Amino acid sequence: MKIAIAGKGGVGKTTISGTICRVLARKGEKVLAIDGDPNPNLSVVLGIDKDTPPQVSLSTDIIERIEDGDSWKFQVKMPFDEILNTYGQDAPDNVTLLIVGKPDQAGTGCMCGSHTVVRELIHSALTSENKAAMVVDTEASLEHMKRGTSKYVDKMYTVLEPYYRSLEAAGRFADMARELGIKQVEAIANKVRTEEEKQAIEEYCKKINLPIAVMVPYDENVTAADLKGISIMDYDQDSKMIKAIESFVAGLN
Ligand SMILES: Nc1ncnc2c1ncn2[C@@H]1O[C@H](COP(=O)(O)OP(=O)(O)OP(=O)(O)O)[C@@H](O)[C@H]1O
Ligand SMILES: [Mg+2]
Numbered sequence: 215m216k217i218a219i220a221g222k223g224g225v226g227k228t229t230i231s232g233t234i235c236r237v238l239a240r241k242g243e244k245v246l247a248i249d250g251d252p253n254p255n256l257s258v259v260l261g262i263d264k265d266t267p268p269q270v271s272l273s274t275d276i277i278e279r280i281e282d283g284d285s286w287k288f289q290v291k292m293p294f295d296e297i298l299n300t301y302g303q304d305a306p307d308n309v310t311l312l313i314v315g316k317p318d319q320a321g322t323g324c325m326c327g328s329h330t331v332v333r334e335l336i337h338s339a340l341t342s343e344n345k346a347a348m349v350v351d352t353e354a355s356l357e358h359m360k361r362g363t364s365k366y367v368d369k370m371y372t373v374l375e376p377y378y379r380s381l382e383a384a385g386r387f388a389d390m391a392r393e394l395g396i397k398q399v400e401a402i403a404n405k406v407r408t409e410e411e412k413q414a415i416e417e418y419c420k421k422i423n424l425p426i427a428v429m430v431p432y433d434e435n436v437t438a439a440d441l442k443g444i445s446i447m448d449y450d451q452d453s454k455m456i457k458a459i460e461s462f463v464a465g466l467n
Contacts, residue, residue, distance in 0.1 A: 215368055216340055216347070216348040217348070217370070217371065218369075219349065219351055219352060219371050219402075221373035222379075225374060225375050225380060225404055226405060226430070227351055228251070228259055228351050229436060230373055231256060231351035232247065232256050232351070233259065233446060235260060235309045236307050236447045237456070237459050238347055241463065243346075243347045244347065245346055245347050245348075246312060246344065247260055248312050248348060248351065250314055250332055250350055250351060251316075251351060251352070252315045252316050252353060254316055257311055258444065259446070260305040260311055261447060261448050270300060271317070272313070272314060272316075272335070274317050274318070274326060274328065274330075274331050276297070276331065276335070277289065277326055290335060294338045294344060295342065297335070298310065306445075314331070341366055350367070368397070369397075369398040369400065371400055371402045372388050373402045374403055374404065374415070375404055376412075381418045381419075385424065388422070401415075401425065401427065402426075402427050402428055402430060403419075403428070403429045405431075406431050406432060415429070427462055428458055428459070433453055433455035435450045435454075435455065
């Protein structure tokens with residue numbers, strides 16, 4: 215299973231991605247968490263100690279530029295499993311984290327931008343033979359899902375919050391995802407506090423034909439854990455947010 219989590223800035227993509235990974239892993243799945251954000255912070259949500267030094271940093275050197283007739287294309291130099299062995303990082307509950315969002319610019323190599331590196335690496339992961347469940351935490355754009363990558367994603371979830379601009383943005387993400395050829399796009403509503411908010415989300419999503427996979431409540435424990443720099447999974451097992459993600463994960467496949 216390969217899923218991508220998208221949405222506007224700050225809606226909760228990383229919190230939700232990381233929690234999905236840990237809940238899946240606790241059910242016995244081998245999970246690969248891919249952090250595609252240029253400001254990577256999935257590691258804390260996954261439960262990696264915030265003082266752990268970052269893993270070996272990826273560099274743009276990992277990509278080569280290949281002549282292709284009159285033009286050229288980019289390609290990752292090594293097989294994906296070698297990338298994972300070199301740059302992957304162990305996280306609790308049998309999750310492996312691969313941070314791809316912030317490659318170091320090498321002086322040599324492909325001379326390509328970091329966007330190209332991220333896009334190619336995500337493509338390499340999704341098209342590899344690796345059987346792990348993959349969860350991609352995207353940055354707040356769908357730039358990385360281009361290059362035909364989208365067809366390897368089983369589902370994309372667009373995270374939204376209960377206010378109008380967020381709902382509208384989720385609609386745009388869903389349209390873009392469909393244009394990119396992603397077969398299934400659904401919403402994850404996050405930080406929902408009241409029945410009124412729930413209804414407004416339901417109404418809007420119905421109007422734009424966007425199924426809602428789960429309603430995740432606003433949860434003070436999430437912000438409290440975030441303030442301490444620890445994973446919600448290590449803060450309060452019985453948290454409302456985790457319960458919602460558990461029911462979401464139970465409905466996957
Ligand atoms: N269900 C929730 N209840 C309360 N707070 C939440 C919930 N989900 C996320 N948050 C809080 O919202 C803030 C943004 O969350 P997060 O970093 O996961 O969003 P993001 O979409 O990944 O942001 P960015 O676009 O910057 O990558 C954090 O402070 C997080 O603790
Ligand atoms: Mg994030």
